[in-house]
Amino acid sequence: MNEMVLFNPGDSIGNFHDYNEAVRTAQIYQERHTESGHVLVVKSEGxxxxxxxxxxxxxxxxxxxxxxxxRYTISKEL
Structure with missing residues (x-):
């Protein structure tokens, strides 16, 4: 997936340097907040x-x- 998206960095649920940790945290967040829709792990440009x-x-x-x-690039969509 190589889609560019725009977000306000202040809306981020979390910031990580380890991709696997970011994915695990996103999975936990989605399990606890099922009403929030798709959760994205995105890579920061820079x-x-x-x-x-x-x-x-x-x-x-x-x-x-x-x-x-x-600008961010989508790394994983949950």
Whole structure:
């Protein structure tokens, strides 16, 4: 999956440097919050690789303030 998405970094459920830890945390979050829909593990674009967890509904389709958004690549969708 190589889809670029935009999110506000402040909406992140968690930030991790280890991909497997991010996936485990996302799975636990989804089990406890079944009403929140799809949970995404996304890779941050930039220097040091890091992985954030977002709820898919928080994706910004047309951001009004680009300074508050960041580009991510979807790594795993749960």
């Amino acid at each position: 220097g040091v690789p890091s992985f954030d967890i977002f709820i898919a509904d928080q994706q910004l389709k047309d951001p009004k303030e680009p300074s508050t958004t960041r």
